[in-house]
Amino acid sequence: MPKIVISFAAASAFLATLIYLHALFKLYGVIASEKPEWVNRRGALSFFYSAFPPVTDPNVWLSVVRRAFSPSIRELQSPLALVYAKRIRWSLATGLLGYGVLIVAGAVRGA
Secondary structure, three states, X not given: OOHHHHXXXXXXXXXXXXHHHHHHHHHHHHHHHHOHHHOOOOOOOHHHHOOOOHHHOHHHHHHHHHHHOXXXXXXXXXXXXXXXXXXXXXXXXXXXXXXXXXXXXXXXXXX
């Protein structure tokens, strides 16, 4: 694969990851302030994450991503909730595509 494609895929995946994480933390804040029952999820191993912010718990961030992809996000009063949900949808797809191209490029180059 041309180096420009690999460079573009790496840059887009990196930027998409940053945008995804920013939107995830912001959407968690909106959801936690308006509908805390949506993100109050504790799993069997959640005690490992007790020293970290709650959004770092996989059960919590999966519930935030689930809400970002569901129509229930429109129940929130904040207009920024829909903006952050769209950013999560866009950046998750772009990041997965970028990382997929990098994996394929590595497999083709390594073979």
